[in-house]
Amino acid sequence: MAKKELVIKVVAMPRDINPDGDMFGGWILSQMDLAAYLHVRKHTRARVVTVAIDNIVFHHPVFIGDCLICYAITEKIGRTSITVKIDVIVERKEGHAQQQVTEGRFTFVAIGEDKKPVPLING
Ligand SMILES: CC(C)(COP(=O)(O)OP(=O)(O)OC[C@H]1O[C@@H](n2cnc3c(N)ncnc32)[C@H](O)[C@@H]1OP(=O)(O)O)[C@@H](O)C(=O)NCCC(=O)NCCS
Structure with a gap:
């Protein structure tokens, strides 16, 4: 059975906020894309490109100073493609609760x- 891998742990910085002070969805998405890429490159020596990003759901906002943690798990390996599920957890700056x-x-x-x-x- 495929194992969930902790791939990226990064602090949310002020340069990536939207005008309302929360983190940009695009920044979170780019961390997820990077995490998926780092996970995938263990499966192949070939160059890889992202062909599709599906089922993205932003359940809760991310705030400055939160620690963003990306977990990856291989869901499907095809002939030329591989699909990875990314789960993003934050450890809140205030209180250290995870969500x-x-x-x-x-x-x-x-x-x-x-x-x-x-x-x-x-x-
Ligand atoms: C990725 C790319 C080379 C695929 O070329 P293509 O001729 O469409 O490829 P195919 O139709 O033969 O499909 C190749 C594989 O991708 C899968 N695939 C294609 N479109 C898909 C989609 N929308 N969702 C999921 N899988 C998809 C196919 O199922 C196939 O998988 P398999 O071989 O494991 O069964 C081409 O679409 C491309 O260059 N896209 C741009 C990539 C890019 O610039 N990404 C952003 C920066 S990294």
């Missing part, structure tokens, strides 16, 4: 020099 804030699925495709899909395993 799931976001989740989503990232699919990557292994590509060759010509940028066309290649088998994941031998890539």
Whole structure:
């Protein structure tokens, strides 16, 4: 059975806030994309690109100073693609309570020099 991997732990910084003072969804999404990529590259030596991002849900806001923790788990391995579920937990700056804030699925495709899909395993 696939194992959940802690991939990224990062502090939410003031430069990534929206005008209302909460963290930008785009910043959280980019951390998730990076976490999925770091998880995926253990499966293949091939270059990979993100082909799809699905089922993103922002359950709760992230605030400055929260510690964002991204967990990855492999959900599906195809011929040229791999799908990873990312769960994002925050450890709040105030009180250190943990809460799931976001989740989503990232699919990557292994590509060759010509940028066309290649088998994941031998890539
Ligand atoms: C990724 C890319 C090479 C795929 O090319 P393609 O000709 O569409 O590929 P195919 O139709 O042969 O599909 C390749 C694999 O992707 C999967 N796939 C394609 N579209 C998908 C989607 N929307 N959701 C999930 N999986 C998808 C296919 O199921 C297939 O998987 P499998 O081989 O494991 O069964 C091409 O779409 C591309 O270059 N996209 C841009 C990538 C990019 O710039 N990303 C952002 C920056 S990293």
